[in-house]
Amino acid sequence: MHPMSYLTGSGAQTAHVLPLLHFTLGLSIAVCVIIAAMVVWAIVTRGHGSGRVTMAGVPVERTEGGVRWIWIGVAISSVFLVVTLLWTVAVLAKVAPLPANAPLTIDVKASQWWWDARYQGATSSDIFHTANEIHVPVGRKVLLNLTSGDVIHSFWVPKIAGKMDVIPGQTNKVWIEADRPGRYRGTCGEFCGFDHAKMQLVLVADQPADFERWRQRQLLPAAAPRTMDQARGLALFEYRCGLCHAVRGTAAGAHAAPDLTHLMSRETIAAGVLPNNPATLSGWIENPQNVKPGALMPNQALSGPQLADLRAYLETLQ
Secondary structure, three states, rough: OOOOOOOOEEEEEHHHHHHHHHHHHHHHHHHHHHHHHHHHHHHHHHOOOOOOOHHOOOOOOOOOOHHHHHHHHHHHHHHHHHHHHHHHHHHHHOHHHHHOOEEEEEEEEEEEOEEEEOOOOOOOHEEEEEEEEEEEEEOEEEEEEEEHHHHHHEEEEOOOOOOEEEEEEOOOOEEEEHHHEEEEEEEEEOOOOOOHHEEEEEEEEEHHHHHHHHHHHHHHHOOOOOOHHHHHHHHHHHHHHHOOOOOOOOEOOOOOOOOOOOHHHHHHEEOEEEEEEHHHHHHHHHOOHHOOOOOOOOOOOOOOOHHHHHHHHHHHOO
């Protein structure tokens, strides 16, 4: 998975932003180096004088040489500031406008502390939900409708696009476009509570054909249980988990928590905190408060056989 770095990018927006970033970063480093060098030079040359002069003994006066250097500094700074301003406006003109007819629209809802992604479709049968792992096709603009269910969050996948606040009662729109396949780490970029650091996401950029195959799999309902322990696990899930979670094709249809219809197709659980494997899945089900204190998912206090049955069912959700 690509690390969270904004110094390189793999998106259409970053292709415009990165040259400006590198210019301002290089300019800032140059200014710091020049100022530091001048301070060192002043200290060294001042220290070689024949006698010490206290600050109280230095007269405060206006000299033409000093004023000239101030005007030179202002003139040089103004040139770079104007260049930066014009370049910034040009970049904003390229990345700010939303696409008129985006081929894909995703409604992303942020909550403490996870992400819900609702993929829009032409008909109701083309709509599905996933959580914390968002797939997009490479080379196509994707429109994101960002909303919050509780506090202010911020959607940020730095290698693909800039940061956008997610505000309760308001829908902020942003577009993204990945220009190469890969798995890109994202996060909530706004402090949103105790477990803010554990609100991560993965943006998966697929080739268009791979994305379409993934989308078709996501549209399918969950497979029916094949064994007795899986059947017991489904009954337990509908009774204990169905008030918050959804699994399409079952009686569990709530959306207060992540949709788990294709849970095992995801690389992580708990919003990117844990790898998705039987051991971590069991630990998360039994005691989520140990991983995310304050999360709305309570400790389940299941017996050993109940936990085994529930896990056996969840592992069928491919």
